[in-house]
Amino acid sequence: MAGAGGRDHGTPLTGTAQGEGGRARGASDLRAAVSSARSISSGTVRCTLGADGRHREVAARGVEEPLRGPEPQAHRGLGRRRRRGDLAPAGPRKLEISVTGEEIPPEVFRIPGLTHLTVGGRSTTGLPPEIGNCSGLKKLNVRGHRITALPREIGKLSRLESLYVDGNALTSLPAEISELASLETLSVGNNQLGALPDEMTRLPKLRDLSLATNRLTALPRELGRLAALDALELDKNARVDAAPAGELPALRILGLRSCKLADLPASLAKLGSLEVLAVGNNPFPRVPEAIRPLTSLRSLYLWGAKLTEVPSWLGGLTRLTLLELEKNALASLPSEMAELTGMEELRLESNAFDHVPSAVFAMTSLRRLFLMDNRISELPAGVNALTRLERLDLTGNPLEKLPADLSALSRLVRLELPQGALTDASVRGQIARLPPSGEVWFGNPVYHALARCEQWC
Structure with missing residues (x-):
């Protein structure tokens, strides 16, 4: 379920981008930083905006990024008309700002050619309607602020591929989010969402959906329309009904940890492509039967469920390479688990074993074996x-x-x-x-x- 990565930076840009002592003032200075960044074909502008929206500290750095063509030839395109294989058109592509006030100045949303916008500072309370002006935006990161709602204009970002709004105070998502036809990653964990709009199921390219740590109790009935969805994270949504997730044909990764579930919905048995299932820290009285048909599983997390036994059919999940059974009350394993010869990591710590189960010694691919805090x-x-x-x-x-x-x-x-x-x-x-x-x-x-x-x- 993702974050910002590292970057290669060139020489810091100078000139009108910075005022005396490295300080710049007013909206004109932000525009000046952007103008200076245009001297290089693709750039990242970093700046700190004061609480008054005027006092700004600007640090702009250019990044040379060829579109296509041989890397050594890229620099030859600077200062002349672009040809195939040259650098992208002039103008910064990326902006990282740290806002110490509650509002993002509207000048930010008038930067031409902007494709990546990251807002730091943890003080912003909302995104203005002007966000809809950034028609070329591909990545928007506003994690860890105090945003309570997303504007309807966010639906105008037809090229947006990644949206990160984790760690805010969102109670709902606008229906217009369904208009983000290019969206592949949506991360809205650690908010206060109580429901999802039905329109969200119209995102044709969505692959990664993180909804962890919210207040969801149900999912849209037509969730199965998200035909491209590869990963769904629902951890820490108490007693959420995950039944619609069973209709996701391409799902490979499902997280339902710490959801206070006593069982898994039978519909999950239909997830024939599922490779990773994380359902640890749920009060299961037994291993859920819905797991039994999931023969494509490679990683299964069943820790902290207070299990006293493991069913023999678990040995039929022969593609497993990782199995976490720690923090249960297990004293033995069924002999059928000897069939798990592809297992590479087995976690049995914090149980009630007084001996190492013999089935373990048949798992000849094991690379990591954890048996601590037992009675061996x-x-x-x-x-x-x-x-x-x-x-x-x-x-x-x-x-x-x-x-x-x-x-x-x-x-x-x-x-x-x-x-x-x-x-x-x-x-x-x-x-x-x-x-x-x-x-x-x-x-x-x-x-x-x-x-x-x-x-x-």
Whole structure:
């Protein structure tokens, strides 16, 4: 469910972009910064706008970004008519502003050629109707402010591909959001949304929808019309009815963590393309039956559900590479889980295991195995079957015995044992035989294998 990335910056622009001492004043100075940025074909302008909307600190940096064509030829297009392979038309493409007042000055929305707008400062209470003037805008980021509503004019941004309004105070979304025909990413998490407009299901290109941490209890009935939707995040929406999500044909990632759910809707069983299902921290009395037909799953998060048993059919999800079952009340695993031979990471910490389940030793692709905070007193010799194991964590167990030989674990680079596990001489011997590149942790101390033979053998 995304954020702003890194950038390459050129030489800071000077001239009218900055006033005396690096300070600029008034709307004319913002326009001056933009004008100065036009001396380079594509630029990023950064500025701080004061609470009075007049006192501004401007720092503009240009970024040379060729549209197409050979990179070494790009600079030759500056100062002359653009040809194919040259740089884009003059004018900044990106603006990052930090607003210390409640309003964004309207001059911002008159910048020609603007494609990316990021507003920082955490003080803005709304977007003005002038946002509709930015017809070329592709990315709008107004995360972490105090915005209570989006203007209807946002529907005029027909080229907008990414909209980030997380961490505001939105209680609803305008119906005009359905007019964002190019929108691929919509992130509105951590707001106060109680419902979604039905019109939102008309976004033909929407792939990533983040709705986490709101007050949603239902989804639009026609959610299945979002045929391109790839990822849906609904975490921390208490008791949300996620049944319409079962009609999403292309969905690969679904998040329903911490939703206070006692079960999953049966409709989710139809998600044949689902690869990642995160439903941890829900009070499931048993593993939901809706998961059983999801044979395309690669990652399944079932932590913190207070489960006392795992069904045998879980062993039929043979494409799983990651399974999180920590913070439950499990004391055993069914033998059918030995079929999960493609498993690479298994998390069983904070349960009630007094031994390592034998099914684990059949998961020969395992690279990371987490068993901390259980009741395990012995690590059996079967662990040697896990020849691809890179990390093994047994901290927080009353561990007394290791196998006589651990040499088969040639790829192990980190072994974590309970504090005091070195009291047994056989344990010290096995540590000495681990790969030279590995580490052994006893709580906080780290011992490198290169020094083990000299220190303990």
